[in-house]
Amino acid sequence: MAKSKLEEINRNIYDIKNKDDYEYKIKKGLTKEIVEEISKQKSDPEWMKELRLKALETYNKLKLPTWGPDISELNMDEIATYVRPKTKLNSSWEDVPEDIKNTFDKLGIPEAEKSSLAGVGAQYDSEVVYHSMKEELLSQGVIYTDMETAVREYPELVKKHFMKCVPVNDHKFVALHGAVWSGGSFVYVPKGVKVDIPLQSYFRLNSPESGQFEHTLIIVDEGASLHFIEGCSAPKYNKVNLHAGCVELYVKKNAYLRYSTIENWSKNMLNLNTKKAIVDEGGQVDWVSGSFGSKISMLYPMSILNGKNAKTEYTGISFAGGGQNLDNGFKVVHNAPNTSSVVNAKSISKNGGKCTYRSLVKITENAKNSKSSVSCESLMLDDFSISDTIPVNDIQTDEVEFSHEAKIGKISDKTIFYLMSRGISEEDAKAMIVRGFAYPISKELPVEYAVEMNNLINLELEGAIG
């Protein structure tokens, strides 16, 4: 059976390549001149320009991580860090250029906007090309806009929070992000406002040998609530593309934020993304994450529970096929009494793919009466795929409830035989088992994304039997 061929060509909608038709593409590499040029192109205020240059200095000083997947193939001299598409920011899809609009159409974004979203942002390469939000949210004082507009129009709010949750010196790729960031979304939900319908930002990288460095900053003020969805994808190229976005979430007292991601980057992508949330007293942040794409992913969303009774849940799944190394996980710091964290992580690997669950649970001395329960489960679909769990637990007080459970398994022949004896083909039986395995995660996703995830699983498994 023709297998890998089929897989390569069958990512269908995700793989639609538009012509690399930009208005401006900065020359490849990473120098002070390039960073200054980006800053100029974006008409940064002075403080932002300084932040970029300082970040570049930090980048040059910091070393590559000494753990995790080998990313030595990344050569910043071969990456263009800023690509401006041939359009401005639009508030109507009609005004978005045809080829770009078509891409988002095929990804189902305008459709979802009509049926199930309260607002949408769409980024194409380095700039947001579309942003819109329902009138009623506007009148409640909700702000949802692209990051550049936010820097211009809400300077105090942005300056106070921008790269304060994730400091520039956090690690090398955060520093890189600080130097060349572009695009992303800014959300502010005022006190007590409950946004019942999700907002969604979608990030599409079309340009080859380039990087996407969007910055997402969300502030959910006291007693407010929000569900934010982030989607990302790119068509496949032969050379490496880089994604080093940054997500900063501020969940104030008694506020609630659910942050859902479906990541389906192409398999030439290095996804070195950083996401962090700071949660105040009684607040809660829930992460839901599906990671399917990328050649290499190093992604460890982090919750810092700073106020008493703060909570966090992480529900995540990674699916690695041949040539993919997905090093994902979750970090949580319990920094106050009565805080709680619940982790439910799953991974699937096949065709020699590698999934690692890397985690940190830190419970400080302050965090008396806190609870943390971690469960991670991996499924390997063949004998040459790899799965690993690397937990670090740093528990500094006795007055906690902590549990960690890890399971690694394979699809058994018996189970496949059982399903086949009910008329189900081997391929469908495997897909069914995998979908069932992923179900506790997919049921947490918005419906369209759960469907998309099942489609991705089917795509991934198509022709996987040979």
Next chain:
Amino acid sequence: MGSKLLEIKNLNVSAEDKQILKGIDLTINKGEIHVIMGPNGSGKTTTANAILNNPNYTKTGGTIIFNEEDITNLKTDEIARKGVFMSFQLPEEIPGISVTNFLKYAKNKVTGEPVKIFQFKEELKQYMESLNMNPNNIERSLNVGFSGGEKKKNEILQMLVLNPKLAILDETDSGLDVDAIRTVSKGIEMFKNENNAVLIITHNTKILRSLEVDYVHVLVDGKIVKTGTSELAKEIEENGYSKYKK
């Protein structure tokens, strides 16, 4: 007597280089109920698996004809779609797939037609009532956390929904209490008609009481050593297999 449904000729099967079945001959006609009895390890489950061509068992000789078609080397799912069903001695657990969704999916595969949801749900409800099954179980993951009895009843439910031409029941009654055995028996009665057939693998006659058994075969060490009527089942229940062992 109906026409031939299944014909096994000189079936030899091995697993991991061990010869398990040593020349089985068995013919089942439409409308019949056959019973296989035999000591533990004699090859009963292997026979069932070989009919469905479980790839973990190797056929070293013989043929299996089903409905005038050679199914010896077809894939398990193809055989199932032709109308062979097996109730497993140890049903598998499938997390994250609900009983309803599973059955809907399987029914679609087996019949090759779209499943009419409303009708399907009604049908399911009625079958579950007749089998004294907890209606809430259909939304649970298939067999996960089910008791032994619930799993076996769930197999019978699948048989009723998929409505095969030949149902092979591998020790479906083992480990069940008296009431549950009666329920399973009732399920078989509901299923049985002139155009299908049942092959029951069992150790005791309780499950057979309300059924009209046509033939009883005694399987010892991979061979059918005796074939008789339901009287033979009673005799074995009383006296055991020692007489048939060498």
